Amino acid sequence: MVAKVASRVEILAKSGLSEIPAEYIRPESERLDLGDAFETAKKGAEDQLGPQLPVVDLQALQSGDEAARRACVEEVRRAASEWGVMHITNHGMKPELVERLRKVGKEFFDLPVEEKERYANDQASGKIQGYGSKLANNASGQLEWQDYFFHLIFPEEKIDVSIWPKQPEEYIEVTAEFGKQLRVVVTKLLEALSEGLGLEKGKLDSELGGSKDLLLQMKINYYPVCPQPDLALGVEAHTDISALSFILHNMVPGLQVFYDGKWVTAECIPDALIVHVGDSLEILSNGRYKSVLHRGLVNKEKIRISWAVFCEPPKETILLRPLEELLADGTPPNFPPRTFDQHIQHKLFKKNNPEAATPPTTATD
Ligand SMILES: O=C(O)CCC(=O)C(=O)O
Numbered sequence: 001m002v003a004k005v006a007s008r009v010e011i012l013a014k015s016g017l018s019e020i021p022a023e024y025i026r027p028e029s030e031r032l033d034l035g036d037a038f039e040t041a042k043k044g045a046e047d048q049l050g051p052q053l054p055v056v057d058l059q060a061l062q063s064g065d066e067a068a069r070r071a072c073v074e075e076v077r078r079a080a081s082e083w084g085v086m087h088i089t090n091h092g093m094k095p096e097l098v099e100r101l102r103k104v105g106k107e108f109f110d111l112p113v114e115e116k117e118r119y120a121n122d123q124a125s126g127k128i129q130g131y132g133s134k135l136a137n138n139a140s141g142q143l144e145w146q147d148y149f150f151h152l153i154f155p156e157e158k159i160d161v162s163i164w165p166k167q168p169e170e171y172i173e174v175t176a177e178f179g180k181q182l183r184v185v186v187t188k189l190l191e192a193l194s195e196g197l198g199l200e201k202g203k204l205d206s207e208l209g210g211s212k213d214l215l216l217q218m219k220i221n222y223y224p225v226c227p228q229p230d231l232a233l234g235v236e237a238h239t240d241i242s243a244l245s246f247i248l249h250n251m252v253p254g255l256q257v258f259y260d261g262k263w264v265t266a267e268c269i270p271d272a273l274i275v276h277v278g279d280s281l282e283i284l285s286n287g288r289y290k291s292v293l294h295r296g297l298v299n300k301e302k303i304r305i306s307w308a309v310f311c312e313p314p315k316e317t318i319l320l321r322p323l324e325e326l327l328a329d330g331t332p333p334n335f336p337p338r339t340f341d342q343h344i345q346h347k348l349f350k351k352n353n354p355e356a357a358t359p360p361t362t363a364t365d
């Protein structure tokens with residue numbers, strides 16, 4: 001078999017084509033409401049009907065005022081339970097650092113494609129870090145309108161800066177610092193989420209590997225302008241396999257989350273970070289926190305860039321299963337025990353075999 005070479009969406013977009021290749025055209029069922037979300041989002045929140053993602057101010061988590069702190073924990077709990085996603089403000093991450101992260105990521109993607117190719121990943125040989133584009137290896141053979149750069153940013157002992165962009169020069173310093181500071185935010189949020197489940201505050205963090213083994217993996221998603229945004233998706237609808245995912249972006253709308261039977265376009269809120277609950281946290285919490293279904297739209301006018309950071313447990317050494325404390329009252333577990341790796345394999349299998357009978361041990365997901 002001839003190895004598949006990924007074609008870069010950036011090259012397609014720059015070629016000036018007016019119709020996108022067939023592999024990028026989503027099936028009819030996915031296209032119903034793709035067209036005008038960008039236009040709607042541009043008009044501003046006032047014009048958007050219906051509910052909006054919750055915005056949670058984390059300031060009070062550090063507060064000496066116990067009532068205020070508890071109220072904040074409750075807001076986090078509620079957002080993670082009802083939506084599985086929230087904007088967080090006053091999270092402690094310095095706006096200047098976030099701005100520098102945006103700058104170095106954009107400068108990397110501004111390089112010519114040939115320069116970026118020097119960092120190309122090789123999914124077939126398991127080299128997943130680096131510059132890439134989706135290969136048509138799923139059942140439908142569908143592609144997404146994006147290129148990306150993927151690499152581990154924390155813990156420091158596990159990162160391999162030799163595969164990180166060397167241009168712009170500041171990339172490594174800024175991104176490593178971002179990883180360190182984001183880890184502090186992760187700790188804080190996991191503490192609030194543990195407390196929201198009635199658990200000891202360090203519980204979720206340690207169940208996910210703690211300071212040594214919980215990984216922060218960053219994916220910079222680069223969505224070029226698309227001549228037919230009503231036919232394509234930047235990222236198809238999915239839930240993240242992570243415990244939590246953090247998203248920041250270049251203030252171009254495109255992220256949608258599925259809530260109450262509808263796709264809701266996330267507003268662009270300066271200095272806020274978006275946090276998703278992913279599958280791993282859904283499993284540990286026995287479904288009390290929801291792994292949110294989401295997707296990314298593209299548009300005709302503006303390049304969109306997002307930085308997604310996935311907080312993941314180690315692949316094989318931890319068994320993800322609903323925490324015992326949450327089953328003590330006789331509540332049955334809603335998920336079978338699986339390592340993170342087994343969860344990934346199971347999800348892939350289900351995606352590629354939608355008709356397959358679900359084995360008895362997996363009856364609940
Ligand atoms: O671009 C976005 O806002 C979302 C990206 C995303 O869902 C992902 O990378 O998993």
Ligand SMILES: [Fe+2]
Nearest residue numbers: 238239240294
């Ligand atoms: Fe995602």
